Amino acid sequence: MGELSGLRVAVAGLGPMGRGIARVFAEAGAQVSVVDVDAAATARGYETLLAEADPPVTVSTAASVTEAVRDADLFVEAVVERFDAKLALLAEVRAAGNETLVVASNTSSLSIGELGVAFGDPARVVGLHFFNPPTKMRLVEIIRGARTDPEVVERARAWVAGLGKTAVLCADSPNFIVNRVCRPLYYESQLLVTQGMTPEVVDAAVKGALGHRMGPLELLDFTGLHTHLGSSETALREFGDPRYRPIPLTRQLVRAGTTGRAAGRGYYDYAAGKPRQAQAAVTRSPESAADGQVHVYRAVDCTPADVAAVRELAADRRVVVDSSAGGWVEHLPPGVGWLRLHRHGEQTFAEVVADEVAGIAPAFDAADALGATSVPVLALPGLVVDRLAHTMVNEALTLVEEGTAAAADVDLALRLGMNHPVGPLEYLRDTGPVEVLAGLRALLTGFGDPRYRPAQLLVRQAAGSRRG
Ligand SMILES: NC(=O)c1ccc[n+]([C@@H]2O[C@H](COP(=O)([O-])OP(=O)(O)OC[C@H]3O[C@@H](n4cnc5c(N)ncnc54)[C@H](O)[C@@H]3O)[C@@H](O)[C@H]2O)c1
Incomplete structure (x- = not known):
């Protein structure tokens, strides 16, 4: 007996998403009816669905959308991603006269609020954004339109749980969370x-x-x-x-x-x-030239004090700067190496700056001596990893700040939807807001592009952590 036995679900659109969605509901014990644009397309989609279904599932076909939704509790549309197509379909569903039906859209980009208004009863319209393939991906983003009834959202949550999947809640905002x-x-x-x-x-x-x-x-x-x-x-x-x-x-x-x-x-x-x-x-130098006596100078920034400290250390030993701050392209003292170390689980990974144009020779030997696997990168602000990680954290914070989703849901969504080992806000907690803010400000200075404008929530968090 599945978790959703007794639930009657109609699914429209038998592309890869609709077929997968129909299967997961059927596997959970729901009574599923499927329909595509006409009888021939429905028959084709149904055949494909049965052929793909492992384990086998029981679903039925409907002659029309009207027939499919007449006695259903939930309607899921997974038709082609065009507003006009969804609009015409929703008009048909409304005309079928089932006044208790919950209408869910699997849209990736359209507004749930707008679809709700087009349907004529926005309180009953909700987004159920499955990931591809729905049979394997555990995450479902539940999108609540501005006028979606909270009770409908709660029912959607219960159904997603009944599928054995994890729901995250998201406001009706472009691109949703992931x-x-x-x-x-x-x-x-x-x-x-x-x-x-x-x-x-x-x-x-x-x-x-x-x-x-x-x-x-x-x-x-x-x-x-x-x-x-x-x-x-x-x-x-x-x-x-x-x-x-x-x-x-x-x-x-x-x-x-x-x-x-x-x-x-x-x-x-x-x-x-x-x-x-x-x-x-990924490179590893064949011979380690360094004898293990590498002094690593970790610097979030490249201040005159950092530069002076590195110069002093380099007077009598091998020094590498561990930093992604773009300022080092101009201020790296002669003979000093530049890399950025990242620890991921047991592994150490190094971005090693190797930039002929900027006259920076790669310190692969030092990376080797530190037991790191390395890639050669150009001397660009933020190098590769911090630039990507910090801008992602900033986007996640912007989303939380504007109320699109809660921090815990953002992390869950990225872990389940993208298989990231840690969510962006967990990454922020590990790294600290001061360092992420410094990274973004350096990118903003280096490139002069509003892409790197820090979220005010990040600025406030960094201030709070400095005070606290
Ligand atoms: N493909 C993905 O990775 C992915 C992931 C998440 C969400 N989505 C969304 O899911 C939806 C479907 O995606 P897909 O990739 O399966 O689409 P698809 O274009 O491959 O398939 C759409 C199906 O809908 C049918 N259709 C069109 N109009 C119809 C109507 N009026 N009634 C019944 N069936 C109709 C088409 O014949 C086709 O079989 C889209 O909204 C898409 O944005 C897709």
């Missing part, structure tokens, strides 16, 4: 490519230092650059904030038809077989 917090990850990784870094190095640094399963550029290729461009444009339009503007390189790649893995080419070339693994960018 896609919003990951925006800087995508923007910054692409900007790094435009500033001279290779996709292999960027992805290797993120995987090695932050423990992400896929690098951001691999992920962009997987999702499709056109999809990313679309959600960037939505974010820019809806928030009216220049920090969300798309990267020119994304547009160029989309215009050239090189939109990622499905197209055969994006940031990586898939035509010639598997792309070179990002991990290939």
Whole structure:
């Protein structure tokens, strides 16, 4: 007996999402009826659903949406992502006259409030944003429109729990939680490519230092650059904030038809077989030249006092600066190495600055002596990892500050939706607001771009932690 036995669910749209959603409800014991745009499409989708279903599930087909929703408790729409298509469908559902039906949309980008108004009864409309594939991904973002009845939200929560999944609650805000917090990850990784870094190095640094399963550029290729461009444009339009503007390189790649893995080419070339693994960018020098006597000078910033201290230390020993502060590009004393160490579990990972243009020789020997695996990076403000991590934390805080989601839900969403080992706000707690704020301010100074404007909540937290 499943958790949801007795629940009657109608699912419209038998693309990958609708098929997966129908399966998870059926597996939980609900009585599921499915429908696509016409009888032939419904039959095709139903066949595919049954063929994919392991374990097998029982679902039935309906001749029309009207028939599907007549006796249902819950309607989930997973039709094509177009407002006009969803609008026409919702009109049909309303006309069916089931006045107690809860209407859920799996939309990734449309406003739940707007869909609610279009349906004619916004109190009953809620977002149930499943992740792909719904059968495997545990996370569901529940989107509450401004006029969604709180009782409907509570029922949605109970159903998600009945599916054995984890719900996070999100206000009706563009990109919801996961896609919003990951925006800087995508923007910054692409900007790094435009500033001279290779996709292999960027992805290797993120995987090695932050423990992400896929690098951001691999992920962009997987999702499709056109999809990313679309959600960037939505974010820019809806928030009216220049920090969300798309990267020119994304547009160029989309215009050239090189939109990622499905197209055969994006940031990586898939035509010639598997792309070179990002991990290939990771280096270890064959011989360790350092004898283990490396003095590591950790510096969040690059103040005149830091520079003087490094000069003094370097007078009689091998010194490396452990910092991502961009100021070192101009003030690194001669003979001193520059790296940034990250501890991830038992591992130490190093970004080693190797920049011929800036005249900085890589201190791979020092990284080796410290037992670190390393990638060579250019002398750019924030290097790779801190730049991505700090901008992601900033986005997460902005989302919390504006009331879109609670901090605990943001962390849960990123851990379950993206497999990040720690959520952005847990990362903030570990690193401390003072250091994250210093990192963002250095990026703002280095690039002069509003992308790096710190959230006021971060400024206040940093002040509080200095006082407290
Ligand atoms: N693909 C993803 O990774 C993903 C993840 C989360 C959410 N979503 C969202 O889920 C929804 C569906 O995504 P997908 O990738 O499965 O879409 P898809 O475009 O592959 O499939 C949509 C299906 O809906 C059918 N359809 C269109 N109009 C219909 C109507 N009026 N009545 C019944 N069926 C109709 C189409 O025939 C098609 O089978 C979209 O809103 C999308 O944004 C997608």
